[in-house]
Amino acid sequence: MIHELNNSDGWAVIMHNVACIVFYNSHQMLLIISFPTFQIPPLSSFRLLHLRRKNTLQMARSALDEMTNSGAFDRTPSTFRNFISKDPTSRFPAESGRYHLYISYACPWASRCLSYLKIKGLEKVISFTSVKPIWERTNENDEHMGWVFPASNDEEPGAEPDPLHGARSIRELYEIASTNYSGKYTVPVRFKTDFQVLWDKKLQTIVSNESAEIIRMFNTEFNKLAENASLDLYPTSLQGQIDEVNEWVYSGINNGVYKCGFARRQEPYEEATQKLYQALDECEDILGKQRYICGNSVTEADIRLFVTLIRFDEVYAVHFKCNKKLLREYPNVFNYTKDIFQIPGISSSVNMEHIKKHYYGSHPSINPFGIIPVVCMTETNKERACIHAAVPVTGMHKKQFSVIDL
Numbered sequence: 001m002i003h004e005l006n007n008s009d010g011w012a013v014i015m016h017n018v019a020c021i022v023f024y025n026s027h028q029m030l031l032i033i034s035f036p037t038f039q040i041p042p043l044s045s046f047r048l049l050h051l052r053r054k055n056t057l058q059m060a061r062s063a064l065d066e067m068t069n070s071g072a073f074d075r076t077p078s079t080f081r082n083f084i085s086k087d088p089t090s091r092f093p094a095e096s097g098r099y100h101l102y103i104s105y106a107c108p109w110a111s112r113c114l115s116y117l118k119i120k121g122l123e124k125v126i127s128f129t130s131v132k133p134i135w136e137r138t139n140e141n142d143e144h145m146g147w148v149f150p151a152s153n154d155e156e157p158g159a160e161p162d163p164l165h166g167a168r169s170i171r172e173l174y175e176i177a178s179t180n181y182s183g184k185y186t187v188p189v190r191f192k193t194d195f196q197v198l199w200d201k202k203l204q205t206i207v208s209n210e211s212a213e214i215i216r217m218f219n220t221e222f223n224k225l226a227e228n229a230s231l232d233l234y235p236t237s238l239q240g241q242i243d244e245v246n247e248w249v250y251s252g253i254n255n256g257v258y259k260c261g262f263a264r265r266q267e268p269y270e271e272a273t274q275k276l277y278q279a280l281d282e283c284e285d286i287l288g289k290q291r292y293i294c295g296n297s298v299t300e301a302d303i304r305l306f307v308t309l310i311r312f313d314e315v316y317a318v319h320f321k322c323n324k325k326l327l328r329e330y331p332n333v334f335n336y337t338k339d340i341f342q343i344p345g346i347s348s349s350v351n352m353e354h355i356k357k358h359y360y361g362s363h364p365s366i367n368p369f370g371i372i373p374v375v376c377m378t379e380t381n382k383e384r385a386c387i388h389a390a391v392p393v394t395g396m397h398k399k400q401f402s403v404i405d406l
C-alpha cells in the first residue's frame, strides 16, 4: 500500500472506516496518526493521498535537522551577537577575569576561538571549559540531544564540570541567559544550543555565540591584557583580502563539509562536493606560491581554514563522505596544515580524541552503531596526537617551526 516513504514525504491512507497519516519525523521515526473517516470527506475504500510534509512539522533540534525540503543542509544564524569593547564605558568592556569561554574541543567553530585565546596569550584573562564530546540528552523531559558537562574532572579527559553554575548542559546556560529561549520549542521548533558560548560572569549572560565575531573581539579588544598583543590577525591592509578568502573558504570548505555530510539527497551532496573540491584545489594552487592563504603572514583566514583541514582526513573524509581526494593527497595544503599546527599554542587547541568521539558518536543517522575510529597516538602526547604531528613538514612550509608544540 505504501510504496515510497522518505524523509520529506508523508502519506495519507484511507481504508474502510479509518484514516491514517504516516510520515517520518526529523529523527527518522515513523509516526502514524489515525482517526475516524467521519472527519474527512467520504472516499472509496482504498485511496492513497500523497501529502507533501509541511515545514511546520520540521524540527531543528540540532544541526542534523537543519534541512531544506530538497535535502540540503541549511545552517541557521547565531542568536547572541553582542560585542566586547576595549572602551571601559561599554556594556561589555574588556576586563580580566570577567568572561568565560565555553567550548567543545570537537567543534571547529569553537576551536577557532580557543586557538585565538592561546595565540593571543589570553589564557590568564579569559578562562575556558570544554564539554564532553558526545551529545547526550540535555533534559529528561524531552529528546533534545546536545552538549553536556562531565560530573567530575576524571570522567572525560579534557572536559570539565561547569565551574560557574554547575550546569549539566549548554542548554541550561542558554536558559539562564534567556528566559525566552524555551519559546523556541513552539512549532516550528528551532532549538539549537550552538557552540561556542562567551559568557559574561558579571551580567550573567551570553555575550556571543558566533565564533566569527568572538575571534575579532579576541584579536583587538583585549590588547591591553594580552601577552601577545602585537599579533594582529586582521590587519587593516589585508582586511579586504581576508574577507574575500573567508567567504569562499566558509561556503566551500568550513560549511561545505557539513553540506556534504548532512545532505539527505544525492544532488545537494554532489553540489557541495563539487564546491568543496574546487575550493581545496584553489587552496592547493595558492599555497604552492605563498606560505599562508593571504600572503606571507599568518592571518585570521589561516586559523579559519585550519580548523576544518585538521579534521579532514580523520573525520570528514569518512563520516561526511568527502573522500574524492584526501588532504594528504594535496602536498601544499597538507604541509600548510602541519605548518599551522606547529604555531605555538595551536596544537593544544586540537584534541583528536574529542574530535573523533563527537562526530562519529553524536550523529546516529550517519553512523548508527556509533563506532569511533581509533586515534593515532604518539608517545609524547596520548590525547592530542594526529597525523599532522607525526609527519614532518616539507617544502616552503618547513621554514620556521621545527619543534612541535605538543
Ligand SMILES: N[C@@H](CCC(=O)N[C@@H](CS)C(=O)NCC(=O)O)C(=O)O
Residues within 6 Å of the ligand: 061, 062, 063, 064, 077, 078, 106, 107, 108, 109, 110, 145, 146, 191, 192, 193, 194, 195, 196, 209, 210, 211, 212
Ligand atoms: N555559526 C556558529 C556555528 C556554531 C555551530 O554550529 N556549532 C555546532 C558544533 S560544531 C553546535 O554547537 N551545534 C549544536 C547543535 O547542532 O545542536 C559559529 O561559528 O559560532
